[in-house]
Amino acid sequence: MTATAADFSRNHRKRHIDSPLPRHFHVPQRLSRLRFSPCVLFAPPPEARSFAFDMGNYASGLLCGRRPRDDGREVCGRWVGVSRDLTVVTEEEAGTTAHLVNRGVGDARKAALEALPPRPREKRKPFYLEALEGARQRDPRLEALGSEVRLQVEKLAEIRKSDKAPKEDLSELFKPLTTEEENEVNDCLYSRGPSSIVLVLHESSNIEISKEKFRCLRPGGWLNDEVINLYLELLKEREKREPKRFLKCHFFNTFFYKKLACGKNGYDYKSVRRWTTHRKLGYELIECDKIFVPVHKDIHWCLAIINMKENTFQYLDSLGGMDRDVLRILASYIAEEVKDKSNKVIDTSSWHEELIDYIPLQQNGWDCGMFMLKYIDFHSRGLSLSFSQEHMEYFRKRTAKEILRLRAD
Known part of the structure; x- marks a missing residue:
């Protein structure tokens, strides 16, 4: 059978589709x-x-x-x-x-x-260490800063050691008054009677305290010269009585600084030269650890300290003030005093002027005199100033008791 062209075309397409x-x-x-x-x-x-x-x-x-x-x-x-x-x-x-x-x-x-499989990474120093080493090579000031840091670390270690040191025994300083002492003090401060009656006479200093003068120890009263000076005399006697318990100090009275600083031409050493002869004191100021100078500024009491042991001048103001003129005058005074009495020359220009800004401060307008007396009391014991405004009422009664007994504890 002869295939037609159409069959050939159909078979071709079929083979194309069906064949693999x-x-x-x-x-x-x-x-x-x-x-x-x-x-x-x-x-x-x-x-x-x-x-x-x-x-x-x-x-x-x-x-x-x-x-x-x-x-x-x-x-x-x-x-x-x-x-x-x-x-x-x-x-x-x-x-x-x-x-x-x-x-x-x-x-x-x-x-x-x-x-590709990851290659092992080389170990190297952290970037900040490399940067620090490079900076040290370029800036020599970093070495000085490192020394300063080490010094501060050592100071911090010393402070921490001092914190662990035995605490000061302050029990004697805050010992409450007995009932008998309370009654005696209240009777002298508040009882009726003539105000001119002399309550106390201190023979060695010839200071007498009348009832009127004694009333300055009431809360709210301003301390007068007689009460302050008598208490300073009692501190002198306390040191002589127990020299091993207290520092060797000299206590100027309230009239010394005014006499020294307010001469005809201002500073006047000659006016106070005879106050500190060896015959009167039994010692020379160069032998003292601390010299206390009360400073009266119109209606406010401050304290200046000549620290002979540490070669510093300190100014203590219960209102937080500072008067460098006072320290300058005292620097001139102690240089002349040592040369005159001990025949020695000291250079006070190298001494430091220290403003003690961490001292207890008064919170009213009448306790400056009592603050000044307690600054002296604590410093003469070699103790830190561990009191505050809330203790002032107690200190007034205690000072009154000690004056009446003519004995500072």
Whole structure:
């Protein structure tokens, strides 16, 4: 039976559809291990519509080194439909099995480098240490700052040691008055009777305290010269009585500084030169640890201290003030006094002027005199100023008791 042209055409199309694909179109086994994106399988490039497009040969060419000039990226890029770099990295390049790297368009060699196993990182100093060493080489001031830091650390260690030191025994300083002492003090301060009656007479200093003068020790009263000077005399006697318990001190009375500073031409050493002869005192001021000088400024009492042991001038004001003129006058005085009485020369220009700003301060307008007396009392004992405004009422009663007994405890 002779086949017609139509049959030939129909058989040709049928064979084209039913017959298996050519053998060379099968994907090689090596390429089968590659993982393609799903979009590759479902979105073939336009060239695949033509039977002339041979994907098998194209893929085989990629693996065997017969690649187009652009490594096939242009065709695969159109195939995927996005601007990506689909690079086949072979075992020769990466040292591993071939795989498909999906990354942005760039150098294909970077993908091979990223596929390499990580190299062990070298250990190095932290960056801040390297920067610090470099800065030290460039700036010698850092060495000086380091020395200062070490010095401050040592000072801090000393402070911590002092905190662990035994605490001062202040029980004697705040010992309550007995009932008998309370009654005696209240009777002299508040009882009726002539105000001119003399309550106390101190024979060695010839100071007498009348009932009127004694009433300055009431709460709210301003301390007068007689009460202050008598109490200072009692502190002198206390030191002589128990020299090992108290510092060696000299207590000027309330008239000394005014006489020294208010001469015809201001400072006048000659006016007070005879106050401190060895025959009167039994010692010289250069032998003292501390010299106390009460300073009266109109209606306010302050205290200046000549610290012979530490070569300093201290100014204590219960209102927190400072008067360097007082310390300047006392510096001139002690230099002349030592030269006159001890025939020695001291250079007070190298002494420090110290404003003690951590002292207890008064909270009213009438306790300055009592603060000054307690500054002297505590310093003569070598103790820190461990009191405050709330203790002033007790100190007034205690001072009254000691004056009435003519004995400072």
